[in-house]
Amino acid sequence: xxxxxxxxxxxxxxxxxxxxxxxxxxxxxxxxxxxxxxxxxxxxxxxxxxxxxxxxxxxxxxxxxxxxxxxxxxxxxxxxxxxxxxxxxxxxxxxxxxxxxxxxxxxxxxxxxxxxxxxxxxxxxxxxxxxxxxxxxxxxxxxx
Numbered sequence: 001x002x003x004x005x006x007x008x009x010x011x012x013x014x015x016x017x018x019x020x021x022x023x024x025x026x027x028x029x030x031x032x033x034x035x036x037x038x039x040x041x042x043x044x045x046x047x048x049x050x051x052x053x054x055x056x057x058x059x060x061x062x063x064x065x066x067x068x069x070x071x072x073x074x075x076x077x078x079x080x081x082x083x084x085x086x087x088x089x090x091x092x093x094x095x096x097x098x099x100x101x102x103x104x105x106x107x108x109x110x111x112x113x114x115x116x117x118x119x120x121x122x123x124x125x126x127x128x129x130x131x132x133x134x135x136x137x138x139x140x141x142x143x144x
Contacts, residue, residue, distance in 0.1 A: 028075035031137040036075035040084045042129035043067040044093035049122050058119055062126045065133040074136055100124065 028036065046064045049057065072080045083089065100121045109117060 028079055029137065032074045033079070035132070035137050036071040036080060037083075037089070038129075038132050039067040039071035039074070040080065040089050041093050041096070042126075042133065043071070043084065044090050045097065045125050045129060048093060048097060049126065052118065052122070057122075060119060061122050062130055064126055065130050067129065067133065070133050070136060097121070097125065 042065075046067060049061070049064075068080060068084060071084070101117070103121075104117050106114060106117070
């Protein structure tokens, strides 16, 4: 009777070890997490832009990449699900936008100049996001 219990215990131990090894090997690298963070921030930029333009994004603004999908591909769906709705990510996106908008004194601009400045700002943000998106990290290229 002890032999079957021992065999079951060894089997369960081996399964647990394999599951833990799979989790460790599946953990994103630093580079993958950095890329995912950038893509999730870009996801929030795209959401802010969508709201600003009420869904009618000007043609001069580049087409958005699928930032959340790129983040998931790089760092895993669970990692992205655990982080994408964080206040810190949204705040980073808003701060980046604010800094770019403040490159001109908004109060001194005419309504048309304001719209041009907003369009140029979104063009810059989405263009930059797309440049980063075009260079995803290779799988397993850096250590955790």
